[in-house]
Amino acid sequence: MNEPTRLRATPAASTDHGDDTRTAMSGATIRRAFLDHVFYTQGKLPGHASGNDLYQALAHTVRDRLVQRWISTAETYQSQPSRTVAYLSAEFLMGPHLGNNLVNLGIFDDARAAMASLDLDLDEILAQEVEPGLGNGGLGRLAACFMDSLASLEIPALGYGIRYEYGIFQQSIIDGMQVESTDTWLRNGNPWEIQRSEWAVQVRLGGHTEHYTDDRGHYRVRWVPAKTVHGVPFDSPILGYQVNTVNTLRLWRAEATEAFDFHTFNRGDYLGAVNKKVTSENLTKVLYPNDETQQGKELRLEQQYFFVACSLQDMLRLLSKQGLPVTSFHEKFAVQLNDTHPAIGIAELMRLLVDDHGVAWPEAWHVTRHAFAYTNHTLLPEALEQWPLELFGRILPRHLEIIYEINARFLDEVRIRFYGDESRLTRLSLINEHGQRNVRMANLACLGSHTINGVAELHSRLMREDVLKDVYEMWPDKFTNVTNGVTPRRWIALSNPRMTRLVTEAIGDGWIRDLDQIRALEPYADDAAFRERWYDVRRENKRDLAKLVRENTGVVIDPDSMFDVMVKRIHEYKRQHLAVLHIIALYHRIKSDPHADITPRTFLFGGKAAPGYHYAKLMIRFVTSVADVVNNDPQVRDRLKVVFLPNFNVTYGQRIYPAADLSEQISLAGKEASGTGNMKFAMNGAITIGTMDGANIELRDAIGADFFFPFGLNAAEVYALKAAGYRPATFYESNPELRAVIDLIQHGFFSKGDAAVFRPLFEGLLQHDPYMLLADFASYVHCQQDVSHAYGDRTRWQRMSILSSARSGRFSSDRAIREYADRIWRVEPVPVCLLHRASGQVQGAQQAGEGGFSERCGS
Ligand SMILES: *Cc1c(COP(=O)(O)O)cnc(C)c1O
Numbered sequence: 001m002n003e004p005t006r007l008r009a010t011p012a013a014s015t016d017h018g019d020d021t022r023t024a025m026s027g028a029t030i031r032r033a034f035l036d037h038v039f040y041t042q043g044k045l046p047g048h049a050s051g052n053d054l055y056q057a058l059a060h061t062v063r064d065r066l067v068q069r070w071i072s073t074a075e076t077y078q079s080q081p082s083r084t085v086a087y088l089s090a091e092f093l094m095g096p097h098l099g100n101n102l103v104n105l106g107i108f109d110d111a112r113a114a115m116a117s118l119d120l121d122l123d124e125i126l127a128q129e130v131e132p133g134l135g136n137g138g139l140g141r142l143a144a145c146f147m148d149s150l151a152s153l154e155i156p157a158l159g160y161g162i163r164y165e166y167g168i169f170q171q172s173i174i175d176g177m178q179v180e181s182t183d184t185w186l187r188n189g190n191p192w193e194i195q196r197s198e199w200a201v202q203v204r205l206g207g208h209t210e211h212y213t214d215d216r217g218h219y220r221v222r223w224v225p226a227k228t229v230h231g232v233p234f235d236s237p238i239l240g241y242q243v244n245t246v247n248t249l250r251l252w253r254a255e256a257t258e259a260f261d262f263h264t265f266n267r268g269d270y271l272g273a274v275n276k277k278v279t280s281e282n283l284t285k286v287l288y289p290n291d292e293t294q295q296g297k298e299l300r301l302e303q304q305y306f307f308v309a310c311s312l313q314d315m316l317r318l319l320s321k322q323g324l325p326v327t328s329f330h331e332k333f334a335v336q337l338n339d340t341h342p343a344i345g346i347a348e349l350m351r352l353l354v355d356d357h358g359v360a361w362p363e364a365w366h367v368t369r370h371a372f373a374y375t376n377h378t379l380l381p382e383a384l385e386q387w388p389l390e391l392f393g394r395i396l397p398r399h400l401e402i403i404y405e406i407n408a409r410f411l412d413e414v415r416i417r418f419y420g421d422e423s424r425l426t427r428l429s430l431i432n433e434h435g436q437r438n439v440r441m442a443n444l445a446c447l448g449s450h451t452i453n454g455v456a457e458l459h460s461r462l463m464r465e466d467v468l469k470d471v472y473e474m475w476p477d478k479f480t481n482v483t484n485g486v487t488p489r490r491w492i493a494l495s496n497p498r499m500t501r502l503v504t505e506a507i508g509d510g511w512i513r514d515l516d517q518i519r520a521l522e523p524y525a526d527d528a529a530f531r532e533r534w535y536d537v538r539r540e541n542k543r544d545l546a547k548l549v550r551e552n553t554g555v556v557i558d559p560d561s562m563f564d565v566m567v568k569r570i571h572e573y574k575r576q577h578l579a580v581l582h583i584i585a586l587y588h589r590i591k592s593d594p595h596a597d598i599t600p601r602t603f604l605f606g607g608k609a610a611p612g613y614h615y616a617k618l619m620i621r622f623v624t625s626v627a628d629v630v631n632n633d634p635q636v637r638d639r640l641k642v643v644f645l646p647n648f649n650v651t652y653g654q655r656i657y658p659a660a661d662l663s664e665q666i667s668l669a670g671k672e673a674s675g676t677g678n679m680k681f682a683m684n685g686a687i688t689i690g691t692m693d694g695a696n697i698e699l700r701d702a703i704g705a706d707f708f709f710p711f712g713l714n715a716a717e718v719y720a721l722k723a724a725g726y727r728p729a730t731f732y733e734s735n736p737e738l739r740a741v742i743d744l745i746q747h748g749f750f751s752k753g754d755a756a757v758f759r760p761l762f763e764g765l766l767q768h769d770p771y772m773l774l775a776d777f778a779s780y781v782h783c784q785q786d787v788s789h790a791y792g793d794r795t796r797w798q799r800m801s802i803l804s805s806a807r808s809g810r811f812s813s814d815r816a817i818r819e820y821a822d823r824i825w826r827v828e829p830v831p832v833c834l835l836h837r838a839s840g841q842v843q844g845a846q847q848a849g850e851g852g853f854s855e856r857c858g859s
Contacts, residue, residue: 023064023065023067023068025065025105025106025107025110026110027110027111027113027114027117028114030061030107030110030111030114031114031117031118033061033064034057034058034061034114034115034118035057035118037056037057037058037060037061038053038054038057041056041057041060042056042057046118051124051125051128052128052188054120054125054128055098055125055126055128055129056188056189056191058098058111058115058125059097059098059129059191059192060191062098062101062102062105062111063101063191063192063237065105065107066101066105066237066239066246067237068834068835069237069239069244069245069246069832069834070237070246070248071835072244072246072832072833072834072835073244073245073246073247073832074248075835076830076832076833077156077830078321078322080830081322082156082827082828082830083156083331083332083333083334083825083826083827083828084156084157084158084318084332084333084334084827085150085155085156085157085158085333085334085336085820085821085825085827086157086158086160086311086315086333086334086335086336087143087146087147087150087157087158087159087160087336087338088160088161088307088308088311088335088336088337088338088342088345089139089140089143089159089160089161089338089339089341089342090161090162090303090304090307090338090339090341090342091134091135091136091139091140091143091161091287091338091341092132092134092135092140092143092144092147092159092161092249092251093133093134093135093136093137093140093141093143093144093168093650094131094132094134094144094147094236094249094650095131095132095141095144095490095649095650095651095653095654096126096129096131096650096651097129097132097192097236098125098126098129099126099129099494100148100489100490100494101239103241103489103490103493103494104148104152104239104240104241104242104489105239105242106242108497129651130185130187130188131185131649131650131651132167132185132190133167133168133183133185133287133649133650134161134162134163134164134167134168134251134287135167135168135287136168136287136289136290136291136569136608137291137568137569137608138377138568138569138674138675138676138677139338139339139377141486141650141676142338142455142484142676142813143159143161143338144650145485145486145487145490145491145676145813146813146816146817147159147238147247147249148238148240148241148487148489148490148813149485149487149812149813149814149816149817150238150240150247150817151238151239151240151241151243151245151246151247152240152241152243152245152487152489152513152814153240153814153817153818153821153829154240154243154245154829154830154831154832155817155821155827155828155829155830156247156827156830157247158247158248158249158250159238159247159248159249159250160250160251160252160307160308160310160311160314161249161250161251161252161307162251162252162284162287162303162306162307163193163234163251163252163253163284164284164285164286164287165186165253165284165285165286166182166183166184166185166285166286166287167183167185167287168183168287168289168608168649169181169182169183169289169608169611170182170183170647171608171646171647171648172646172647173620173624173644173646176620176621176624176625176628177617177620177621177624178608178609178617178620180289180611182286192236192237193234193235193236193251194234194235194236195232195233195234196232196233196234196235196250197232199233199314199317200230200231200232200233200255201230201231201309201310201313201314202228202229202230202231202257203228203229203230203231203254203305203306203309203310204223204225204227204228204309205225205226205227205228205229205302205305205306205395205396206225206226206227206394206395206397207223207224207225207226207227207397208223208224208397209221209222209223209224209397209398209401210222210224218358220355221355221398221401222355223351223355223397223398227280228257229254229255229256229257229280229283229306230254230255230256230257230280231252231253231254231255231306231307231309231310231313232252232253232254232255233250233251233252233253233310233314234250234251234252234253235248235249235250236248236249236251237249241489241512241513242513243831243832244831244832244833244834245831245832246832250311250314252284252306252307252310252311253281253284254280254281254282254283254284254306255277255280255281256276256277256280256281257280282299283299283302283303283306284303284306288300288303289608289610289611290610291569291571291608291610291613292378292380292382292383292569292571292573293382293383293610293613294382294383294384294385294386296386296387296388296391298391298395301344301387301391301392301395301396302395304341304342304344305344305348305395305396305399307342308342308344308345308348309348311342311345312345312348312349312352313352315329315332315333315335316329316352318332319332319333326352326353326357326359326367327353327359327363327367329349329353329367329371330366330367330368330369330370330371333371334371334373334824334825334826334827335371335372335373336372336373336374336375336820336824336825337372337373337374337375337445337449338375338377339375339376339377339378340374340384340385340441340442340444340445341385343374343385343441343442343444343445343448344396344399344441344444345372346368346372346406346444346445346447346448346449347396347399347402347403347406347444347448348399349364349367349368349371349372350364350365350368350402350406351398351399351402353367353368354402355398361405365406368448369448369449369450370450372445372448372449372450373449373450373451373452373453373824373825374445374446374448374449374451374452374453375452375453375454375455375482376442376445376452376453376454376455376459376463376467376468376673377455377673378673379459379462379463379466379467379670379671379673380573380671381467384440384441384442384467385440385441385442386432386438386439386440386441387438387439387441388436388437388438389431389436389437389438389439390436392439400439403430403431403439403444404431406430406444406447406448407429407430407431410428410430410447411425411428411429414428414474417474424470427470428443428470428471428474429443430443430444430447442468443471446468446471446475446478449478450478451478451479451480451823451824452468452471452478452479452480453479453480453481453482453824454479454481454482454673455481455482455483455484455673455674455694455695456481456483456484456673456674456675456694456695456697456698457481457483457697457698458670458692458693458694458697458715459481459673459674459694460479460480460481462670462715463479464476464479480823480824482816482819482820482823482824483674483695483698483810483811483816484674484675484676484679484695484811484813484816485676485679485810485811485812485813485814485815485816485817486676486679486680486683486811486812486813487812487813487814488511488512488515488518488683488812488814489512490654491654491657491679491680491683491684492512492683492684493512494654495653495654495655495657495658495684496537496541496657496658496684498537498540498541498658499534499537499538499541499658499684499685499805500512502533502534502537503518503521503805506520506521506524506530507520507521511809514814515683515808515809515811515812515814515815516809516810516812516815517809518805518806518808518809519806519807519809520806521802521805521806522802522803522806522807524802524806525798525799525802525803525806526799528795530802531795531798531799531802532798534685534798534801534802535794535798538658538659538661538685538801539559539560541658541659542559542563542659542661543559544655544659545563545604545655545656545659546558546559548645548652548655549604549643549645552645552646553643553644553645553646555627555631555641555643557602557641557643558600558602558638558641560600561600561601561602561641562599562600562601562602562661562662562787562788562791563601563602563604563659563660563661563662564601564602564603564604564660564661564662564664565603565604565605565656565659565660565661565662565663565664565681565686566579566603566604566605566606566607566664566666567604567605567606567607567645567648567652567653567656567677568607568648568675568677569607569608569609570607570608570609570613570616570617570619570620571609571613571616572615572616572619572770572771573667573668573671573672573771574666574667574672575666575667575668575771575773576605576607576619576622576623577619577622577761577765577773578666578773578776578777578780579603579605579664579666580619580622580623580626581738581741581773581777582780582781582784583603583626583630583640583642584626584741584744584745584750585737585738585740585741585781586598586601586640587626587629587630587633587636587640588737588740588741588744590635590636590639590640591633591635591636594635598639598640598788599788599791599792600638600639600640601639601640601641601788602640602641602642602643603640603641603642603643604643604645604656604660605623605642605643605644605645606644606645606646606647606648606652606656607648608647608648614760615760615761615764618758618760618761619761620644621757621758622750622758622761623642623644624644625750625751625757625758626642626750627642627643627644628750629749629750630642653677653680657677657680657681657683657684657686658684658685660681660684660686661686661687661791661797661801662686662687662688662689662787662791663677663678663681663682663686663687663688663689663690664689664690665677665678665681665688665689665690665691665693665694665696666689666690666691666711666712666776666780667691667693667694668691668693668712668713668718668771668772668776669691669692669693669712669713669714669715669717669718670693670715670718670719671693671771672693672694672696673694674694674695675693675694675695675696676695678690678694678695678696678699679695679699679808679811682699682703682804682805682808682811683804683805683808683811684805685801685802685804685805686801686804687707687708687709687787687790687797687800687801687804688700688703688708688709688804689709689710689711689780689783689784689787690708690709690710690711691710691711691712691713691714691776692710692712692714692715693715695811696710698810699808699811702807702808702810702811703803703804703807703808704803704807707800707803707804709783709786709787709790710783711776711779711780711782711783712775712776712779712780713772713775713776713779718772721772721775726769726772726775728765728766728767728768728769728772728773728774728775729766729767731774731775731777731778732766732774735777735778737778737781738774738777738778742762742765742766745758745761745762746758746762
């Protein structure tokens with residue numbers, strides 16, 4: 001075969017500083033590049049360009065400005081020995097890329113000016129981007145924030161995941177009920193990804209194993225799969241904030257392998273072959289829309305194994321490219337498991353080392369255990385992944401054998417350590433022997449990892465004392481806590497430009513890189529003029545959100561009312577229905593006494609319910625039904641408004657968090673692992689009403705008890721009440737307001753007289769109430785009264801709001817990533833020097849393209 005023609009850097013080209021000028025950052029260059037992309041990439045005359053053409057042209061313009069840094073980053077990493085983080089996550093909820101890249105490049109204002117010079121509105125162009133919704137909620141969004149922080153801290157990292165063709169479903173509300181539709185996020189193409197077909201890998205599935213002795217007399221195992229699929233990587237650049245570092249998010253797409261279809265073709269069964277192709281490609285077709293539940297679906301296990309197998313092969317390729325042996329895998333890579341979804345990687349790395357590379361079991365186990373670390377994300381037992389043995393063995397026959405072997409060696413260890421403690425053996429075993437036998441992925445993740453972390457102090461403690469107690473007693477030193485964080489680039493600089501300008505004017509812009517610096521805002525809480533400007537910023541944000549709400553729902557809301565906001569996945573443990581009980585209580589007060597002193601509030605809800613989670617869908621219907629009554633009652637509608645904003649996602653979040661006065665974080669204590677929405681609200685100046693759950697506790701400690709509204713049982717009280725025998729009806733019987741509220745629901749007041757609609761809801765509450773709404777109701781309503789009083793005092797509220805932002809520095813994901821880097825991954829920053837495009841030489845500082853940050857790369 002002929003060598004393909006290669007584009008060669010000529011001596012003439014190497015003295016050409018074309019890349020400096022072509023991808024310079026000035027307004028004039030951006031404008032010219034943009035027009036070029038409208039013409040050459042989109043193939044349109046400027047006058048005929050659609051909204052999408054304009055978006056694509058600007059996205060390509062920005063991407064061009066990332067490429068030199070991206071290549072320089074790859075070259076830098078390739079030529080140095082430091083450890084690389086491989087962040088394995090089945091979900092990356094990235095949100096729109098364009099605006100974030102403009103912020104991190106530092107050219108947001110130049111881009112706005114360049115567009116304005118063409119009579120275009122940058123915000124309208126940004127609004128064209130269809131967000132990649134490749135995650136369900138908090139867990140996927142955490143992975144996205146971590147990718148931003150890793151790049152901003154110049155840490156070598158790869159994000160590995162799945163390129164779902166359909167992301168999280170689109171939600172609309174019809175007749176007050178959730179209706180799902182497919183998320184065709186790729187319909188206009190994705191300008192941020194580059195397909196890397198040359199690094200495609202093969203993944204085996206199903207079949208059986210054969211045990212034999214090789215010609216050197218070694219015992220070996222051969223896995224004969226039932227099918228093989230191709231994994232093709234799609235890379236997206238992840239730019240850090242004002243650094244040269246551009247890390248890679250590498251998402252895998254499943255494709256049919258030609259070799260496999262060949263036989264079918266030869267038999268003349270063309271359609272059969274096509275059908276097989278379609279079947280293979282189904283693997284990465286759709287994101288499972290579950291949140292905090294585990295379904296045990298075959299395709300889901302295949303997805304998990306597929307992306308982990310692709311990613312580990314990719315890491316081995318990188319290792320060998322550096323000339324390193326497979327047994328140094330753990331020295332080169334720190335592999336983080338974002339929940340148990342990628343935990344099968346532990347068995348897969350063992351298989352690669354032992355079966356494919358002939359490494360002896362003990363050494364392979366040493367490498368594996370020193371490579372992996374595991375982040376636990378849940379305290380709900382129903383969310384802990386288990387796979388039926390039968391299903392697992394059918395899809396991954398070799399991995400089941402490996403898991404048995406790991407388990408046998410492990411249980412020998414336990415037997416000696418905990419002599420005579422048989423029940424401990426059954427609890428720690430990788431195999432759950434109860435009923436239908438299952439593989440316990442959390443136990444596998446713990447066993448195969450050197451470090452196990454929870455995501456907030458309380459969560460980590462409950463993990464040690466409850467969910468993973470036996471594992472903790474086995475290896476106490478493996479356990480640590482890293483409280484979650486969120487990136488201030490997306491969640492303040494991009495989402496809240498008005499606040500960003502005001503804060504930067506007061507204290508400089510260092511806080512965007514180092515959020516601890518925002519503490520310098522504290523003294524401004526006592527500055528009346530600053531407080532007024534803060535108020536104006538927040539009022540403008542609320543006006544913008546009111547406009548969005550009107551456009552999307554038709555409901556008119558008053559920016560001077562308190563925006564009381566609860567946006568997050570819909571789940572019983574999060575207790576959206578507790579917020580609704582409070583609304584009904586206020587409604588009842590106004591109806592019983594038209595002159596009742598009620599602070600005008602707008603209650604904003606948003607969030608998706610898993611399509612099969614009927615109770616959560618009923619909770620949405622509960623919100624919309626109460627909204628219908630409240631918003632149409634002439635006596636009430638000027639004081640209370642209730643809105644359910646459909647299809648809550650990152651794009652909406654960027655408009656909502658900066659416009660909230662009150663942040664609702666009201667999960668039953670001991671149920672929310674951390675929460676990150678709570679952090680986004682607080683950074684943007686919202687005041688929190690919350691239970692002592694997840695990171696709320698640390699938020700309250702950071703912001704100050706006087707500036708946080710706590711209510712409800714704490715985790716210990718929840719345990720105690722459960723142990724004592726919780727009887728929700730007692731609360732119903734003894735609290736007249738609660739009784740009135742429940743009775744209204746029970747009599748069908750919010751369902752046009754049809755008591756059946758919400759029967760599962762109120763009967764559930766009166767009989768079992770597993771999330772203890774009735775126990776917390778009185779405390780919640782009382783606390784809300786305090787909130788209303790505080791809101792009535794504008795000076796006090798603005799002071800609290802400023803202090804909330806000023807004291808939120810700890811909740812930057814930069815702090816979280818530093819903790820992972822120091823305590824878990826043991827990785828160091830590797831600053832990147834810009835390479836000259838043609839020659840591949842390091843570019844001198846004076847030659848660096850405008851906006852290049854090469855002066856920051858010392859060694
Ligand atoms: C932050 C975020 C979440 C997580 O919110 P919690 O309040 O922590 O549950 C979920 N979805 C989206 C779109 C988010 O941005």
